[in-house]
Amino acid sequence: MKKKEQEPSNFQENLKNPRTRAFIFFGFYFVFFVVLFIILGNSQNEPQVDPVDEIDIEYQFDLINEENYHFVYQVKEDEKTIVYEGDKNLEKELFTVKDDSNIKEYFNNDNMFLVKNELWELGENPYSYPIFFDVKEINRLVKNSTLISKTEFSNNDRLYQYEISTTTLLSLLEEQEVDLMDEPNKIHLYVNEGEVYKIELDLTPYISYQKGKPHSLQITLEYTNFGEIQELDIPKNAT
Numbered sequence: 001m002k003k004k005e006q007e008p009s010n011f012q013e014n015l016k017n018p019r020t021r022a023f024i025f026f027g028f029y030f031v032f033f034v035v036l037f038i039i040l041g042n043s044q045n046e047p048q049v050d051p052v053d054e055i056d057i058e059y060q061f062d063l064i065n066e067e068n069y070h071f072v073y074q075v076k077e078d079e080k081t082i083v084y085e086g087d088k089n090l091e092k093e094l095f096t097v098k099d100d101s102n103i104k105e106y107f108n109n110d111n112m113f114l115v116k117n118e119l120w121e122l123g124e125n126p127y128s129y130p131i132f133f134d135v136k137e138i139n140r141l142v143k144n145s146t147l148i149s150k151t152e153f154s155n156n157d158r159l160y161q162y163e164i165s166t167t168t169l170l171s172l173l174e175e176q177e178v179d180l181m182d183e184p185n186k187i188h189l190y191v192n193e194g195e196v197y198k199i200e201l202d203l204t205p206y207i208s209y210q211k212g213k214p215h216s217l218q219i220t221l222e223y224t225n226f227g228e229i230q231e232l233d234i235p236k237n238a239t
Helices: 010-015 018-045 135-143 166-174 204-211
Strands: 048-050 068-077 080-089 092-098 103-109 112-116 120-123 146-152 158-164 185-192 195-202 217-224
Touching (some): 166 204
Antiparallel strands (some): 112 120, 158 185, 185 195
């Protein structure tokens, strides 16, 4: 029996059409260039990490040191988190303190703290580990730290990552001379247009030594609205 010859498929017939071949050709290159642009776009958005020996230090704390800004401070110690948020104008601060169970309002006038209950009353300093809220002190710690890396982001922000030993922290902060072999503490500085606007501290090794047992401590200091805070008046009816 003579085998029936296989008829050409519609696709094969369409390939003989010059318009169809042109359409497939341009379609292929369209997909190719779309994929290429996506790959290039993603590579441009990835942060660039500079080698340590090529890092230029290009930041300052000037705007923070002018003491006029809105702030959000977060202290996370083990499972407990405290958030301080408010405004600062020179020696005065108006802010709230919020933890897992309540929120309170405070006014600080040159380290004299008022807390609002039914009336404003004299209160205690609510800041946990206040020495790490002092930017001048943090700058001193940075100068005694080791620069690990600088990361540049697509929006021109920069991240400088430092490490500092617990031995150095004890020497600088408490004048204790010990020699410890532990994991380093970390200091991260976020920079925009040459000015530091966010600071992250991971002080877990330091606080574990202080407590004599495993402990965790992370502090984040973030600053916005530089130079925009109006005069802060002492609350009325303060006692």
